[in-house]
Amino acid sequence: MLFQQLLIVGLLTGAVLSLIGVGFTIVLGVGKIANFAHGAFVGVGMYAGYWSAQILGLNPYLMLIPGVLVFGLIGWGVAELFEWRGRKVGEIGELLVGLALLLLINGSLAVIFGSDPRTVQTVDLGSVKIAGLTIANTEIIAAVFTLVVAAGTYIFVRVSRWGRALRAVAENPSAAGLYGIRVPVAQRAAVTVSVVLAGISGMVISPFSVMTPEVGTSFLISAFAVVIIGGIGNTVGAVIAGLGIGVVNSMAAGYLSSVWTTLVPLLIILAFLLARPNVASR
Secondary structure, eight states, rough: HHHHHHHHHHHHHHHHHHHHHHHHHHHHTTTTOOOHEEEEEEEHHHHHHHIIIISSSOOOGGGGHHHHHHHHHHHHHHHHIIIIIIISSHHHHHHHHHHHHHHHHHHHHHHOOOOSOOOOOOOOOOOETTTTTEEEEEHHHHHHHHHHHHHHHHHHHEEEEEEEEHHHHOOHHHHHHHHHHOHHHHHHHHHHHHHHHHHHHHHHGGGGGOOOOTTTHHHHHHHHHHHHHHHHTTTTHHHHHHHHHHHHHHHHHHHOOOOOHHHHHHHHHHHHHOOOOGGGOO
């Protein structure tokens, strides 16, 4: 019974990691930017959900469409920032821009909301019992939402004209430019999409999550693990890797100690880099 419960919890958690990983793998694969602030935007989304529920009295799920628009504008601004500053000073400059954004966002959240942990108290959509485990419907909604968005992203990338352009840029930006693809626009779009996916991920999980200003850092580490296992630019791999990491995390926490939920992604990253040192070039 314990194994079944841990498996269910792991799949639910892994579904969220998958969506976050999809956004991160897009910005790495197409945008060619290791955006260290990616996890911080998940935290912004979580606090946006908290603000919607506790301050405005609105269900965070009703704010997803406005959230997409707001995070889209933020994402385009971040893309312009990387283009304006990051690319002028090379890859190190891009890393520093992302790190600066991470610190700025974490600090801003601490100033606005305080450093104490916060939870959403006003959203209750009921629960169901599976294998003796009580699961909030909000967690199921988040998992289903994740899989739908991931499937939609995969279809878009594989079928649409814009999706094929993004794949071409991911594989060979120089060759894509020779075929008339506007590479800088595609890279800006990748950064924007990644920020949107990170933000709405945070909004979706806000009703059942405990949030602190530094919560995004743990999501960033998990996103790195998802991309390393699933492959840079591989959305299907990100979904599978996210589910796998979620299950491994859950099993480690259940059978060993909760501290392993932090260590497992780091160990996975280390193991893959040691076993496959060329993994970053995939």
